[in-house]
Amino acid sequence: MKLSLFFFAIATAGTIAESKSNRPQVRGACEDRCDAARQEQLKRCESLEDEEEQERCRRHVGQNHRECLNGCSGGGPEPDCKSRCEQKHHEEMRKCQTLENEQEQERCAHQAQMNFHNCMEENCQRPE
Structure with a gap:
């Protein structure tokens, strides 16, 4: 688990570095879509009454967001x-x-x- 977090941190750092470079912002729009989808999904989680369901929903949203961001490197949704x-x-x-x-x-x-x-x-x- 720690190893995958390490690689995720490296990938995220690379994404941040690339977004600050002078290259066209191809990845920025994809990341914005991922962030917007996450915010929308989190709103749905907050509407759930049970705290356990809310927590489960938030974890699912976090996973979806990571997968979406991983897919930004290909210019679209995560391939799988x-x-x-x-x-x-x-x-x-x-x-x-x-x-x-x-x-x-x-x-x-x-x-x-x-x-x-x-x-x-x-x-x-x-x-x-």
Whole structure:
């Protein structure tokens, strides 16, 4: 864990150094989008009533923000974002297939699809 924090600190320092250089600010807009998404997600966390849920939400937001910033080096969202949402979707669909009632399967599949769209919308923001 300490080692990954060390590399994250180095990557962040490199990003700060690059943003202060005279090169075009390609990465600045991406980082701004990540920061804006984080602020929006944190507002949602604050609206939760349970303190444990708020804390869990904040940790999730922090992870999303780090992944988003990591993706800024490629000029877009972090590359595995879509894959991560798809993998989660496939896991949910497998669970749906284990249900015996056909109506429950359909309801579960619909919810899994909604969760996929929400995952993409909240975590995989595209550059404008």
